[in-house]
Amino acid sequence: MMKRQKRDRLERAQSQGYKAGLNGRSVEACPYSQMDARSYWLGGWRDAREEKQMGLYK
Structure with a gap:
């Protein structure tokens, strides 16, 4: 049970970072310590930035 909760939390962190990257937010916007x-x-933020640079998103 604990492992699943931790994985969910980390997946949520990654997807939030990804959205922040797509929206052009600064890396400083990371809410996690x-x-x-x-x-x-x-990691999510970086993935989104790379995909934007490759032209996958406008």
């Missing part, structure tokens, strides 16, 4: 969630948020 815990390292695990923060790294997932930043």
